Amino acid sequence: MLATGVILALLASCKPTATPTIPPPAAPTAAPTAPPPTQPPARKVATFIWTQEPDVLNPLYTNMWFSSITQQIWNCWAWDFDDQNNPRPVLVKEMPSEENGGISPDGRVITLKLRDDIVWSDGKPITSEDFVFTYEMTMNPKNTVASTHPYDKLEKVEAPDARTVVMTFKEPFAAWQATLWRGLLPAHILRPVFEKEGTIDNAGWNRAPTVGCGPFVFKEWESGSFIRFVANDNYWLGRPKIDEIFIRIVPDDASQVAALKAGDADLGTFIAYSDIPTLEQAGVQMVTVFSGYNEGWYFYLHPEKGHPALKDVRVRQAIAMAFDRFSICKDLLLGLTKPPATYWANTPWQDPTLEPWPYDPERAQQLLDEAGWKDTNGDGVRDKDGVELVLTLGTTTRQIRRDVQAVAQQQLAQVGIKLELANADPDIFFASYGEGGPCATGQYDIFEYSTTPQYPDPDTADWLCKEIPSDENPAGVNWQAVCDEELDALFQLQATQVDPAERMKTFHKITRLIYEKVYWLGVWEDPDIWAVGPRLKNVRLSGATPFFNIIEWDLSQ
Amino acid sequence: MLRYVIRRLLQAIPLLFIISIILFVLMQNMGDPLATLGGRQVTRSEDRQRLARQLGLDQPLYMQYLYWLIGNDWTKMDLDGDGVPETPGRRKGVLRGDFGVSLVAKKPVVQVIWDRLPNTLLLMGVTELVIIVGSLVIGMYSALRQYSFLDHLITAISFIGYSMPIFFVALLSMYIFAVNFKRWGLPYLPTVGMFDPQVGKTPGQVALHMVLPVFSLSFIYFAAYSRYIRSAMLEVLSQDYIRTARAKGLPRPTIIFIHALKNASLPIVTVVGLDLPFLLAGAIVTERIFAWPGMGRLFLDHVSRGDTPVVMGILMMIAVAVVVFQILTDIVYAWLDPRIRYE
Numbered sequence: 001m002l003a004t005g006v007i008l009a010l011l012a013s014c015k016p017t018a019t020p021t022i023p024p025p026a027a028p029t030a031a032p033t034a035p036p037p038t039q040p041p042a043r044k045v046a047t048f049i050w051t052q053e054p055d056v057l058n059p060l061y062t063n064m065w066f067s068s069i070t071q072q073i074w075n076c077w078a079w080d081f082d083d084q085n086n087p088r089p090v091l092v093k094e095m096p097s098e099e100n101g102g103i104s105p106d107g108r109v110i111t112l113k114l115r116d117d118i119v120w121s122d123g124k125p126i127t128s129e130d131f132v133f134t135y136e137m138t139m140n141p142k143n144t145v146a147s148t149h150p151y152d153k154l155e156k157v158e159a160p161d162a163r164t165v166v167m168t169f170k171e172p173f174a175a176w177q178a179t180l181w182r183g184l185l186p187a188h189i190l191r192p193v194f195e196k197e198g199t200i201d202n203a204g205w206n207r208a209p210t211v212g213c214g215p216f217v218f219k220e221w222e223s224g225s226f227i228r229f230v231a232n233d234n235y236w237l238g239r240p241k242i243d244e245i246f247i248r249i250v251p252d253d254a255s256q257v258a259a260l261k262a263g264d265a266d267l268g269t270f271i272a273y274s275d276i277p278t279l280e281q282a283g284v285q286m287v288t289v290f291s292g293y294n295e296g297w298y299f300y301l302h303p304e305k306g307h308p309a310l311k312d313v314r315v316r317q318a319i320a321m322a323f324d325r326f327s328i329c330k331d332l333l334l335g336l337t338k339p340p341a342t343y344w345a346n347t348p349w350q351d352p353t354l355e356p357w358p359y360d361p362e363r364a365q366q367l368l369d370e371a372g373w374k375d376t377n378g379d380g381v382r383d384k385d386g387v388e389l390v391l392t393l394g395t396t397t398r399q400i401r402r403d404v405q406a407v408a409q410q411q412l413a414q415v416g417i418k419l420e421l422a423n424a425d426p427d428i429f430f431a432s433y434g435e436g437g438p439c440a441t442g443q444y445d446i447f448e449y450s451t452t453p454q455y456p457d458p459d460t461a462d463w464l465c466k467e468i469p470s471d472e473n474p475a476g477v478n479w480q481a482v483c484d485e486e487l488d489a490l491f492q493l494q495a496t497q498v499d500p501a502e503r504m505k506t507f508h509k510i511t512r513l514i515y516e517k518v519y520w521l522g523v524w525e526d527p528d529i530w531a532v533g534p535r536l537k538n539v540r541l542s543g544a545t546p547f548f549n550i551i552e553w554d555l556s557q
Numbered sequence: 558m559l560r561y562v563i564r565r566l567l568q569a570i571p572l573l574f575i576i577s578i579i580l581f582v583l584m585q586n587m588g589d590p591l592a593t594l595g596g597r598q599v600t601r602s603e604d605r606q607r608l609a610r611q612l613g614l615d616q617p618l619y620m621q622y623l624y625w626l627i628g629n630d631w632t633k634m635d636l637d638g639d640g641v642p643e644t645p646g647r648r649k650g651v652l653r654g655d656f657g658v659s660l661v662a663k664k665p666v667v668q669v670i671w672d673r674l675p676n677t678l679l680l681m682g683v684t685e686l687v688i689i690v691g692s693l694v695i696g697m698y699s700a701l702r703q704y705s706f707l708d709h710l711i712t713a714i715s716f717i718g719y720s721m722p723i724f725f726v727a728l729l730s731m732y733i734f735a736v737n738f739k740r741w742g743l744p745y746l747p748t749v750g751m752f753d754p755q756v757g758k759t760p761g762q763v764a765l766h767m768v769l770p771v772f773s774l775s776f777i778y779f780a781a782y783s784r785y786i787r788s789a790m791l792e793v794l795s796q797d798y799i800r801t802a803r804a805k806g807l808p809r810p811t812i813i814f815i816h817a818l819k820n821a822s823l824p825i826v827t828v829v830g831l832d833l834p835f836l837l838a839g840a841i842v843t844e845r846i847f848a849w850p851g852m853g854r855l856f857l858d859h860v861s862r863g864d865t866p867v868v869m870g871i872l873m874m875i876a877v878a879v880v881v882f883q884i885l886t887d888i889v890y891a892w893l894d895p896r897i898r899y900e
Contacts, residue, residue: 451597
């Protein structure tokens, strides 16, 4: 009965169909008439689907990926990155360098020269005062911003005139290009709020930034449903060809795919590998963009709490060669990606001579034998000094990770290593040591997830000795508890090397060291997968700032 | 009756207090809200320590509960981490109507809930209406035409609906009526959302976008409701007083709708009374699949981020609704059945 009702409702009310109809023959006209008035061109509305709703839009208050990519539609970065990861000035006249005097010889002072034509969407000029205000709001303890990085590396930010911003760092800071000025606050809007309330935590602008500096201007946000942006007529790099961007929040992956197939969306992302063939069949173009993420295994190497077998590099090498990540990429990920050699795969920072560990179970068995791990009691699992080679592999509840766990369990069993599998929801899995997170507290011998350094910058704190979590340092992020003095020194060195060539050399040493000692084992390169509908034209996507050329995007009607 | 209602309301106060404590403790085990802050990377250690201090998450559990309950405007907080509390608290606490600020959305919990509640009430209200009216028609027909072909058919379809998971019905109907109908050139329904951005949020658009979610939800619940009505009606129709009514020569509609249905309604009222509070909670799976911006999704999104203020707000609202609707159900009992007295 209900089905009948649905069909009746459909027949009675639905959208106009795409069915071609035969037009009635034209009636003969008695006399020529004036041409009909021309219709105004239809507004070009592009519909994007986000599977997660941004938490807030203020760039200081969020770590969400969906929020940060949305910012590029309505807010502005001092520079963005094109699809080759080259920086592209947006607010500045040129990228600062030692040659143009933008970077001081000691690397501690960086000077930005702002463009003369940059304005907020309400027509007010963007000045160095906005930069200083953004810095002050980030560092003010009354604001609960998501991160103070990298502004906490700064000693001061000054505005000698309206078009100049001078940043002085406590010490040379190599990662400035990828981390600074990713979004700007309008001082003329938010300063009065701060002066009145003592914080901008509750400013209406955080969720309804009606004044922005991006190619589009915020128009409306209905919680859980959509966010709407319209073209910014004041945008100095040119008015976008699309009139409106309508971001629809669709949390279900299958529904996103259905909407893309039905033409109800022009752009989607976070597409599962298994959905790619069906979308391609429906005429949706799939674009993979590398944004620094690599899925990999971390080995818990705490000197006291870590499993004794994993402390032997030969065992870790054996695991690398016993686990066929090539088949994982071919069979589970449809051959659309490949295993990364290191945490920095797909970037120039990785030593180019490195190749992923090969699949060689025989060599793996030899290495385990050499390391003294043999099956002495005939139970099919290797052991040594009474300790069985049983390891816990933990990851999140994501299905593809569960599938990988199952494959790894079978393959490592072939060489006498028993894997016990564990899973946790992301907010438990990624919890800190202080909150009892299973990775941080060493509940897993191996744990798998995907992450990136400060892409496109290679810096990360994940391998520093001082970041090993403990009762004294419950928020430490070196969950694998690797404290390699040589590695630690190299990481500290690169963080201050403002000469890219020197830094590159250091990183090649870092990547080789992590690779050879198998501190991290890559499972698959984890690019962002975008689905671009057939109506959307001129789309180029960047890994660091996906919408860098959005003003050129167009819609075929 | 009034004394009874007042007594029940007073009894609810300690009950809600105990519920709030249990839920607050359970929420602390739902994950770390600072783990990734919803991002793809683990939160930097310096930021985690700073935010825990600023948001009061580094306080002992009983202090966090106390702040939630009575606020923190009577004390000072250490926001800059120098060990000296210098900034007066701003929260007033639940007892003064302040449910706090969402850790995720950075806006008052009441506002976060209010943004979604109308959408959920619209979807669930229409669904409940469709279910009640539809199952009344089906249940009564099945009872009056017991063991007829149509009764057997309805029973079979009801059980098929009842045994199907909602996500399956929802996705199947989306693929048939939205994706494939469009491909076949037939009139089609929209896949997701509340309206087409090209048209705007008109009542017609919202109604059109509601067809599939209402259909999916109703299809599942028709079976249970119509079976309740069928069995209750069958039992009542075999009672002596119905035979007497027939013998008196009362018209058939009067016997069915006045004498039989009113008495058969008691078990239905119980079921509806139990269901109504959960209308506020929304339909998690259906809202997710059809991207309907309701309470179910709100709850899921904020639980997954460990957003205690919002989750507590939603759960306490449902707890209050359960108490209120239970009392209302008891009142309706007394109206339907004069033998029931609460004095």
